[in-house]
Amino acid sequence: MTQPSSRQIDRLLDIMKRLRAPKGGCPWDVEQTPATIAPFAIEEAYEVMDAIARNDRDAIPDELGDLLFQVVFQAQMGSEAGHFDFETVAGIIADKLVRRHPHVFGDAAMDDDTWEREKDAERQRKAEYGALAGVALPLPALMRAAKLSRRAARVGFDWDDPTGILDKVHEEIDELKAELGGDPDRIEDELGDVLFTVASLARKLNIDPEAALRRSNTKFTRRFEAMETMLARKGQTIAEQDLPTMEALWQEAKTLPSMK
Structure with a gap:
């Protein structure tokens, strides 16, 4: 090396x-x-x-x-x-890391909020005020939802436990159901509320929603490709199957050792 x-x-x-x-x-x-x-x-x-x-x-x-x-x-x-220039960039991040780690580069005691307190101070120096200031707009929407929820929770805008958020998820799903078949804009709005609340639930459970969704994406891909492989052995394709057949194949794929 x-x-x-x-x-x-x-x-x-x-x-x-x-x-x-x-x-x-x-x-x-x-x-x-x-x-x-x-x-x-x-x-x-x-x-x-x-x-x-x-x-x-x-x-x-x-x-x-x-x-x-x-x-x-x-x-x-x-x-x-x-x-x-590059020196400026490197210098800024080096100074920032020293500021955000006073327990390493100074004599302060470490606590869970040290990093966030320093970030708050930096935002104030940049005249970025408010609990949600500085949460970048271009972030992936699910990631940004989790960060917004986390910021709001830090100032007390939060549920007491995950059960409360889960109840809210069901409430949002019911509101989505009520809009189905109606105005597409309203449906999108309600679906967004469901996704945002699920991101809040992930935050409350100390789970990264992006990581959880990536894991499910990978699992779905493995199982779907297993279905295609099973059909290919019979000289068939997914597109030729009806929904009950595909559901049966999906359940079979889930039982395969490599799909767990």
């Missing part, structure tokens, strides 16, 4: 600078803007998560490198505009 070194960071920064050079650089890289590149950071972050979920030790450093490239790309464009 290579030893930590600033040389590779310097090399990466030099490569990025050359890619962005108006003369001799890469035409695609040169024409990019912070806005056009921003979505790639989200994509790369999810690819890192996927590699970690698969425990692919070869892919993890590769995907982390792709994510780091997005930071370097944005920093280079910031430098070109005279706003900030």
Whole structure:
């Protein structure tokens, strides 16, 4: 394993600078803007998560490198505009980590709220007031719902226990049922309330709703592909089956050892 070194960071920064050079650089890289590149950071972050979920030790450093490239790309464009550079970015996060860990870099005692108190102070320094300030709009909706719920709970806007939220989930489902067959906008609104309340339930149970849904996505994919495999052995396809047959296949797939 290579030893930590600033040389590779310097090399990466030099490569990025050359890619962005108006003369001799890469035409695609040169024409990019912070806005056009921003979505790639989200994509790369999810690819890192996927590699970690698969425990692919070869892919993890590769995907982390792709994510780091997005930071370097944005920093280079910031430098070109005279706003900030990579040193600025690294310095800001280093200072922030020291501030948020006074129990490590100072003499304060650690408690569960240290991190959040410091984040609150940072938001106030940025003139971001209110319990929900700073929860980024572009976050995946389920993740943002959980963060909004968590922020509200910190100031006392919360149920006493998970049972109360579960009752609210059933209430929201009933409201959704009442709208079915009616105005599509109202149906979407009520469905959103169901999803938001489920995210709140996950938060109360100390479960990451994104992780829980990813797990269910994976489980659904395995079971559905098992159904397709069972049918393929008979020379059949899913599209040829009626619903009762598909339900029977689904139940059979759930009993397979590899599907548990």
